[in-house]
Amino acid sequence: MQSHFLVLLVAIPLIAAPVCVLIKSRALVWALVSVVSGICFLLSVKLLILVSTSETALTYAIGFWDAPVGIQYRLDMVAAIVAFIVSLIAFIVALYSRVSLKDEIKAEKIPLFYSAYLLCLTGLLGITVTGDAFNLFVFMEISSLASYALISMGKNRAALISSFRYLIMGTIGATFLLIGIGLMYAHTGTLNMTDLAQRLPALLGKQSVQVSLAFIVIGLAIKSALFPVHIWLPGAYTHAPISVSAFLAGTATKVSIYALIRFLFTVFDQTYAVSKAHLGPAFIILAVVAMLFGSILALKQDNLKRMLAYSSIAQIGYLFLGIGLFSVSGLSATITHIFNHAIIKTTLFLVLGCMIYKLGHAQLSQLNGIGKRMPWTTAAFVIAGLSLIGVPLTAGFTSKWALVSATLEQEYLILTALIMFTSLLAIVYIWRVVEAAYFKEHETKTTTVKEAPLALLIPLWMLVILNIYFGIDTTINIEFARQAADSLFGS
Amino acid sequence: MKILGLFNYWMVILLMLVGLYMVIASSNLVKKIVGLNLFQASVFILYISLGKILGGTAPIFLKNAPDTVYSNPLPHVLILTAIVVGVAMTSLGLALIIRIRKAYGTIEEDEILEIENKQQ
Numbered sequence A: 001m002q003s004h005f006l007v008l009l010v011a012i013p014l015i016a017a018p019v020c021v022l023i024k025s026r027a028l029v030w031a032l033v034s035v036v037s038g039i040c041f042l043l044s045v046k047l048l049i050l051v052s053t054s055e056t057a058l059t060y061a062i063g064f065w066d067a068p069v070g071i072q073y074r075l076d077m078v079a080a081i082v083a084f085i086v087s088l089i090a091f092i093v094a095l096y097s098r099v100s101l102k103d104e105i106k107a108e109k110i111p112l113f114y115s116a117y118l119l120c121l122t123g124l125l126g127i128t129v130t131g132d133a134f135n136l137f138v139f140m141e142i143s144s145l146a147s148y149a150l151i152s153m154g155k156n157r158a159a160l161i162s163s164f165r166y167l168i169m170g171t172i173g174a175t176f177l178l179i180g181i182g183l184m185y186a187h188t189g190t191l192n193m194t195d196l197a198q199r200l201p202a203l204l205g206k207q208s209v210q211v212s213l214a215f216i217v218i219g220l221a222i223k224s225a226l227f228p229v230h231i232w233l234p235g236a237y238t239h240a241p242i243s244v245s246a247f248l249a250g251t252a253t254k255v256s257i258y259a260l261i262r263f264l265f266t267v268f269d270q271t272y273a274v275s276k277a278h279l280g281p282a283f284i285i286l287a288v289v290a291m292l293f294g295s296i297l298a299l300k301q302d303n304l305k306r307m308l309a310y311s312s313i314a315q316i317g318y319l320f321l322g323i324g325l326f327s328v329s330g331l332s333a334t335i336t337h338i339f340n341h342a343i344i345k346t347t348l349f350l351v352l353g354c355m356i357y358k359l360g361h362a363q364l365s366q367l368n369g370i371g372k373r374m375p376w377t378t379a380a381f382v383i384a385g386l387s388l389i390g391v392p393l394t395a396g397f398t399s400k401w402a403l404v405s406a407t408l409e410q411e412y413l414i415l416t417a418l419i420m421f422t423s424l425l426a427i428v429y430i431w432r433v434v435e436a437a438y439f440k441e442h443e444t445k446t447t448t449v450k451e452a453p454l455a456l457l458i459p460l461w462m463l464v465i466l467n468i469y470f471g472i473d474t475t476i477n478i479e480f481a482r483q484a485a486d487s488l489f490g491s
Numbered sequence B: 001m002k003i004l005g006l007f008n009y010w011m012v013i014l015l016m017l018v019g020l021y022m023v024i025a026s027s028n029l030v031k032k033i034v035g036l037n038l039f040q041a042s043v044f045i046l047y048i049s050l051g052k053i054l055g056g057t058a059p060i061f062l063k064n065a066p067d068t069v070y071s072n073p074l075p076h077v078l079i080l081t082a083i084v085v086g087v088a089m090t091s092l093g094l095a096l097i098i099r100i101r102k103a104y105g106t107i108e109e110d111e112i113l114e115i116e117n118k119q120q
Helices: A002-022 A026-053 A077-104 A107-129 A133-152 A158-188 A193-203 A207-223 A232-239 A242-267 A270-275 A279-300 A304-324 A328-359 A375-389 A395-409 A413-439 A454-472 A475-490 B007-025 B029-051 B073-104 B109-119
Strands: A058-061 A072-075
Touching (some): A002 A072, A026 A475, A072 A077, A072 A107, A077 A242, A077 A328, A077 A454, A133 A158, A133 A242, A158 B007, A158 B073, A207 A242, A242 A270, A242 A304, A279 A304, A279 A413, A328 A475, B007 B029, B073 B109
Antiparallel strands (some): A058 A072
C-alpha cells in the first residue's frame, strides 16, 4: 500500500474532480473537496516522513513500466516539502471557501468551481511528484488551465480580462517549456529526469541544448512571475475570488519555481548554469529589481488585494535571489522561503477574505478603526504581517535569516543591505494597514460591522498558529530544506 | 542544400515568430488566440519533424522484416497530448472572449483598457 502513496497523491483529486460536477448539493460538494484535500494532506505528511527517514528518493513506476521507458514518479526531499505545503494550503483554503464563496459565486456554479479547484490541485501535486519532463509540462498545463477558469469566476468583470491576460502569458510560458523539453529530447532521446541528467553533461557544448535551457528558464520565469514577466499577476490576484487568490498566491508560483529548481539542479548541471549560462547574475539582478519594484508599488495601493499581489512579486524576487546565489545555503534559503511564504501570503489573503465577507471590499481608505470591530481578523493580519516582515518567532524570520546568511556567506553585502531595505518597505506597507485598523477613528456608517463568522476564523487561525509554530519548530522549513539543498547539489 | 534540407525547421521558426508577433501586436482578442495557435502549431511541427525518418514507415514490428526503418513514434504521441492541451487552451480562451464581449461589449483590448481606466 505504501508504495502506491505517490500515485494516489495525484490520482485521488483527479478522480474526485469530475465527481464534483455531478453533485448538486453545495454542502456535499464542499465536504467532498475538504475530505479529498485532507486525504492529500495526510498522504503528503506520510510521504514527507518516509522521505526523511529513507536514504534515497521514493520512486514509482506507472503501470509497472520501469524508467526510462515508462513514466516514473519520483519524490525526493525538496519535492516532499513542496507537496506538503501545497496540500496543506489546499486543505485549509478548501475549509475556508464554503462561507467565503457564498457571496462571490452563483450557487449553481459552485460544483464547477470545486471541480476546477481539485484539477488545479492535481496539476500542482503532479508537478512535484513527477520524474518525467514531458509529464511535468502536462501537469503544469492542467493546473494552469484550471486556474484560468478559477480566476475568471471573480465577481468583477475585470476578472475576465485578467484571466485572459494570464491565459496568453501562461500559454506562451508553457509552450516555451515545451520547446525546451523537445530540444532536450532531440539530443538525448529520453524524457526521464534522472536519465537526462546522466546524458546531458556530455552534450552541454551543443548549441541547441543551451537553447533548450534558455527556453525552459524563460518559460518557467513567466509562470513564476519573475520581474519583468510578472504583468499577469497583479490583475489575476486582485480580481479572482478570494479563495482562489489565497490558494494560487500560496502555491502556483511556488510550484513553478520548484520546477525551475528541478531543471536547473537535477536535469542540468548547476555548475553549467553558473559558469557557462551566467544565470547567477541574471537572476540576482532581476530578483533585486523585483524586490524593489514590488515593495514600492505595494506601498501605493489602496486595494489591499492588489497590495498583497505586488508584495508577492517582491517575495518572488527573494526566491530567485536564493537560486541566483547558486550555493547550498542560497538554495536552502529559497526552499525555506517557498515554504514560509506560502503560509504567510495565504494567511494574509484569508484575512482580506474575512474583511470582504463583512464589508464587501478591502479598500485601505475605508478600513479605519476596523481593529476594534473585527479584533480576531485584524490580529491575524498583524501576526502574518510580522511574519512577512521577518520578526523573530515567526516563520518569516527563518527565511529572512537564511537568505541574509546566504548572502553574507558569499560576502554580497549590498544584497544583504537590499534584503534589509525591502524588509523595511514591507514594514511600511503592513504598518499602513495596522495604523488604519487601530489608530484611526472609524466613520459612523461602518459601526454595525461585527467579527467574521467562526467558519472563516477557524481556518484562518489554523494558518496563523502555523506561522508561529514554524517560527519555533524549524524541522521542516530549515533542516529539511537544508537536506534538500544538499542532495540537489550532490546529484 | 543544407539550408533547403532544413526546410521544416525554417518554417517552424517562421511560424513561431509570426504567431508570437500576432499575440503581441494585435489588439483583437480572437486574433491573439489565433496567434497563440500558430505559435503552438510551430512547436508541434518541430516535434513531428524530430521523429520523422525519410522512408520510414509506421512503427510496427514485423517478424519477417526486422530491419524495417520506422519513424520514432514517441514525439508524435507527445504532440498528440500537446494538441489536446492546445485545444483546451483555445476553447477556454474563446469562452472567455464570449464572456468578455458580454461584459464589455467589445473584444478590442485597447477599448477594454479605456473602459477600465475610466472606471478608476
